[in-house]
Structure formats: C-alpha cells, structure tokens
Amino acid sequence: MSAVEACGLTRFFGVYAALRNVSFRVPPGQCVALLGRNGAGKTTLLRLVAGIHSPSEGTLAVFGGDPAKPATRKAIGFLGHGSGLYDELSAEENLMLAAKVYELPDPAAATRRWLERVELDRLARSRPGEFSRGMRQRLALARVLLAQPKLLLLDEPLTALDDRASRMVRDLLEEAHAAGTTLLMSTHHLSEGMEIATHILLLDRGRVAYSGERTAAMLANPAGVYELSGDAA
Amino acid sequence: MNVWSGALLIARKDLRMELRSKDALNAAVAFSLAMLLLFSFAFDPDSDQAREIAGGLLWLVFTFAGTLLLNRSFARELPNDCLESLLASPIPAVSLLFGKAAANWALLLIVEFLCLPVFGIFYNISWTRQIRMLAVVLLLASWGIAVVGTVFGALTVNLRLREVMLPVLVYPILIPSLLAAILLSAHLIGGQPMNEDLEAWLRLLVGFDIIFSLLTAALADKVLVG
Amino acid sequence: MRSKLILAALLLAALVLARNLYEIFMVLPDDAEQGAVYRILFFHVPALWAGMLAFFTGCMAGIAYLVKKDLTQDHLSVASIEVGLMFSIVGTVMGMVWARPVWGIWWTWDARLTSMFICILLYFGYLVLRRAVPETHQRARMSAIFSVFAFADIPIVWYSIRWWRTQHPQPIVGEPGAIDPAMKNVLYTNLIPMLCIAAALIVIRMHQEEISLQVERLRRKVNAHA
Numbered sequence: 306m307s308a309v310e311a312c313g314l315t316r317f318f319g320v321y322a323a324l325r326n327v328s329f330r331v332p333p334g335q336c337v338a339l340l341g342r343n344g345a346g347k348t349t350l351l352r353l354v355a356g357i358h359s360p361s362e363g364t365l366a367v368f369g370g371d372p373a374k375p376a377t378r379k380a381i382g383f384l385g386h387g388s389g390l391y392d393e394l395s396a397e398e399n400l401m402l403a404a405k406v407y408e409l410p411d412p413a414a415a416t417r418r419w420l421e422r423v424e425l426d427r428l429a430r431s432r433p434g435e436f437s438r439g440m441r442q443r444l445a446l447a448r449v450l451l452a453q454p455k456l457l458l459l460d461e462p463l464t465a466l467d468d469r470a471s472r473m474v475r476d477l478l479e480e481a482h483a484a485g486t487t488l489l490m491s492t493h494h495l496s497e498g499m500e501i502a503t504h505i506l507l508l509d510r511g512r513v514a515y516s517g518e519r520t521a522a523m524l525a526n527p528a529g530v531y532e533l534s535g536d537a538a
Numbered sequence: 539m540n541v542w543s544g545a546l547l548i549a550r551k552d553l554r555m556e557l558r559s560k561d562a563l564n565a566a567v568a569f570s571l572a573m574l575l576l577f578s579f580a581f582d583p584d585s586d587q588a589r590e591i592a593g594g595l596l597w598l599v600f601t602f603a604g605t606l607l608l609n610r611s612f613a614r615e616l617p618n619d620c621l622e623s624l625l626a627s628p629i630p631a632v633s634l635l636f637g638k639a640a641a642n643w644a645l646l647l648i649v650e651f652l653c654l655p656v657f658g659i660f661y662n663i664s665w666t667r668q669i670r671m672l673a674v675v676l677l678l679a680s681w682g683i684a685v686v687g688t689v690f691g692a693l694t695v696n697l698r699l700r701e702v703m704l705p706v707l708v709y710p711i712l713i714p715s716l717l718a719a720i721l722l723s724a725h726l727i728g729g730q731p732m733n734e735d736l737e738a739w740l741r742l743l744v745g746f747d748i749i750f751s752l753l754t755a756a757l758a759d760k761v762l763v764g
Numbered sequence: 765m766r767s768k769l770i771l772a773a774l775l776l777a778a779l780v781l782a783r784n785l786y787e788i789f790m791v792l793p794d795d796a797e798q799g800a801v802y803r804i805l806f807f808h809v810p811a812l813w814a815g816m817l818a819f820f821t822g823c824m825a826g827i828a829y830l831v832k833k834d835l836t837q838d839h840l841s842v843a844s845i846e847v848g849l850m851f852s853i854v855g856t857v858m859g860m861v862w863a864r865p866v867w868g869i870w871w872t873w874d875a876r877l878t879s880m881f882i883c884i885l886l887y888f889g890y891l892v893l894r895r896a897v898p899e900t901h902q903r904a905r906m907s908a909i910f911s912v913f914a915f916a917d918i919p920i921v922w923y924s925i926r927w928w929r930t931q932h933p934q935p936i937v938g939e940p941g942a943i944d945p946a947m948k949n950v951l952y953t954n955l956i957p958m959l960c961i962a963a964a965l966i967v968i969r970m971h972q973e974e975i976s977l978q979v980e981r982l983r984r985k986v987n988a989h990a
Contacts, residue, residue: 319900320981355626359763375539375628383626387619393555405547406627408539693906699896707893707910710886711917714924742924753916757909760830764902
C-alpha cells in the first residue's frame, strides 16, 4: 500500500487553482523532497495530505485511508510553517498535550524521552515563547515525532535555522527515515533537502513537473532541478 | 480518538491556557462590572424596579461578556499555526468544537457567578431565593451562547473583521434563548417559584440547546475543514 | 433560454395579478371595520410567504453546496436569500402601512412584527458575512453554514416571540369561516405572482453571480500573464 496516493488532485482558492490535476504516489519508506518556487502549491499539497484542507477535485489516500478521517490522521505527523506550539504552555505541557492527542500509552514517559532527545530536558518547564528559533524548531519536531507517525509532512523544516540547529533537525529527520518513516517535505534549501531525500517531487504552478528518484547529478547541481520544469534557474 | 475524550482534552487545554493568562477572563469580568455600574447610574432603580429589569440587564451583560470570551477562543490558536496542527491531528472536528464550547461555557459561568453577587450588592437585591432553578437557567442559556458562539468563532477566525463579525452573526440567532433566559431570570431573581409558563420557557431553552448542539455536531467538519 | 424563462414567469405573474387586481379593487367590498386599507393584506401576506419560501430555498441550496461543493448551489442560495430578504422587508413595510390607520401606529413590538424584524436582522448578518469573505469557496461554505443555522432559528424565534407577547390579529388563514371565500381565493392566488417575481429575480441574481465568477476568472488569467 502506498504511503500517499494522489489522483487528479485539484484545489481551488476562489477561482485560483493552487493545484491542478496533481497525481503522484509515494511508497512507504521514501523521503521525498517537495520542490518548487513560491506559489507552486507546495504548502497547499502538504495541507491536503494532512487533512487540513479538502481537495476540490480528485482523490487522496494516505495508507489507504482518507485524511479527512481522524483515524487516518493518527498515522500522520504534520509540521507547518508555524511550530504548532502554545506559548502559554511549557515545553513539557506542549509535548504532553500532543502525546495525549495521539493517544500514546504513556504520555509522561514519551514526553520525558523526547525532551531529552532534543536536548531540552532542562528547559522542560520553560515556555517555547522564550526559546530561540532553533530550540523552538527542535521542540516542534519533538511534538510531531513523539507520536511516531508513519508519514511525516514537513513544510520548510530547515528555514531560518543556524548551522547547528539545522544539523540537529536533519539528524532527527534522517533518524526517523532510517526507522522507516515516510517523509514528504517541502524545502527551499535545495542542497540540504536533496541530501536527505531519496526522491524528488517538483511542482510548477500547481502541476507536477517532475517526479522520480533523486540522482547523483542533482546532488552535484541542485539548482539544475528547475530545468526539469523547462524553466531555467 | 473518542469524541468525548478529545473534547475533554481540548476543553482542559483551553481552560488551563486561559486561567494562566486570564486575558479574556479579566476583560470579560472588568467589562461586566463596568456595565453593571453604568446601568445602576442610568436607571437608578429601587429594589422592585431592579428586580424587574434584572433579567434583561444581566443577560445583556453576559452576552457581551461572552463575545469577549468567544473572540479569544479561536484567536488563541492563531499564533504558531496551532489551529492547523489541531486540524491535522487525530482529534475529530466535533471534539474540537465541543471542547472549545465547553471551555467557553465554563469561562462564561465563572463570569456570571462573579457578577451575580456584585449585582445583588449594587442593586440591593437578594437574588438567591430560587438559586437552584436560577443555576439551571444560567447553565442552559450559557451553553447556547457558548455553542453557537464557538461555531461562528471558528468560521470567522481567519477573517479580517473577526471581532465585528461575531456579534453580528451570533446575537440574532441567540434571541430566542436570550428571551427565555431574561424572562426566567427576572422571575427567579424576584423569588417566584416555577409555574407552567416558566416551564414552557425552560423547555424552549432546552430545545434551543439541543437543536444547535445537534446542528453543530452535524456540520462540524464543514465548519473547520475548508 | 434563461430570458424566456424569466419572461414566462413575469407574464404569468402579470396575468394573475391583472385578474386579482380587478377582484381586489372592483369586486371585493370594503372591510366593515378597516375600510379600504385592508386590501394591502392581499400583498402583505403573500409577500411574506414568498420571502419565507425563498429563505427555505436558500437553506436547502446551502446544504446542497456543502454536499456537492458546486458553486451554482451557492449562487442559488445567495440569490434566494437576497430576494427573500427583499420580500420580507417589503412585506413588513406593507404591514406597517396597514398598521398606521388600523392600529394608529407605524410600529409596535407585536409578535409577528418582532419576529419579522429578527428574521431581517438574521439575514442581514448573512449579507455582512458574505461581504467579509473574499475567497469564493470559503464564502460559499461559511454562508451555507450560516443559512442553515439561521433557518433553523426561524421557527424558534417565531414561537418564542409569540409567547412573549402578541397583539397581532390572530391568524386568519386555515380557520374555516374566518375569512370570506372570495377573499381567500384572492389571497392564495396572489402568491402565484409573488413566487413568479421572486423566481425571476432569483434567476437574474444567479446569472449575475455566475458572471462575476467569470470576471474573476478572467482577471486571474490576465494577472497570470502580466
């Protein structure tokens, strides 16, 4: 069964089609970099797969289920532009909430484990509003990863992070991938994104311009990927 | 996830956040007290008159205070795109709406039970003679405000005119339940026991709550997922 | 096709209206108590019925949109509700014109007047909501949900206001013998021109909505190429 199977996805915002007739398939275990310029439809696609929006036309299945159904969403972890963290709650409380939302058997243990994993255990009682951007992103990722989703959806997870934070986030993602999680992440950081990715899904103005393996040639010349859409970088 | 446990989770989270910051609660209480004070100047009532206008006065205050609370309810989810995360989580849309409605209900009841004694003192009224029935009325009418308000709070959360839209949409819908609440409260504060007429109004209140709770449950997905 | 439909509806309206106007002014006698002015009821009552029917259509079309996500349903919904609002306002104003000589006042907080006022308020909120949402599908979804809530509220409003107070002439329709059969005939058949006019207006208004959607599409295209 595919992790994600999209068939003829179209999504209108008003009369504007953010996605047009998008079809693709992600088998389990892949790490797909979702590429494209601003306005290509990356965020919309991720939101559709996460069940936040519903498609105007076409069908979408995540592990065979409809993401509009809560049971399907249990297998999905989603990290959008925002961290999804509440500034009024402490780091610990934020993770506890997520653990309960995903119905983990032992929320407290999972919370503790993940605070340690992202090296924030000493700040458990601090509020994420006081954190640096890098720390927030680590906590946000812990919030998503602690439910051990089978499919991880990430919207620009590496943006605005310094080297160290970026390294850490990438390590966490690679670890999750190695553990069998399917990843679908949009990125502007071509070279970093491609290093993690096994496959590429390139969107151009709402359409799929390229879908396939990430080749060694792409790694050597990341910007060259845009030529696949017939559009010079 | 079970609908009720999901709702409970959301309600507890919202209450914890609000009781920690008290942003909306402070505003609602301060506003209510100011209104009660202003009304006492505007009407300068003796006790008998005060008993007559009590229902209308209190429910005007509670409805406005409720709007302040409701406006915050979904605004709280906007920073850091928290609403998106909730929608992407396995919590059903129904749980999300009912959890938020329950939190708003609890907060509104807090405001009401803080205001009533103040009202009694300001207007020199002993309002506790039918307190049990009065509590039932407060619970029922406040649930109506909370559930309708939560639905439209969710609908309008992304609009530029969010704060303005909520009263325009919600007040007209609430009119029947507010009429019932006004009438019942006035009689009960006056110390009148329940009679057939008042029971009919109580049934209206119950019916209103049931109808709009069911509609909310039926349309929850449409309200939240666009 | 569209213009022929509109023409046919208006023609039918004109025919029935011509016959009824003759009846109303040439055949039927003045009312014993109210004199000539009672004749306004032949328009006032059917107009309000047509308005309610239009609100009902708006609610049904709203539900259809929520199920099918087809913008045509949204167009039908908004057209019906706007036309319904217009008929309600016109009907209410006619009622006021009637009330002035008969009751001696333009406005009173009588049950039916108050209920109509609340209905108008409800659907006025609908128009405000539509103006506040720029995105087509989001607007359609929100207004559909609101139209369902509003329509569900109408019967509750109706009953609650009726309990609250009434000085309106008791319902004359449906009670045998209360009204002259000739008058009843005119009253009922006058619903036909009202519905025809309403339908024609709805079709025209739907067409406008479709055109504005096309304009938006073209504008999008132009912007994309610029």
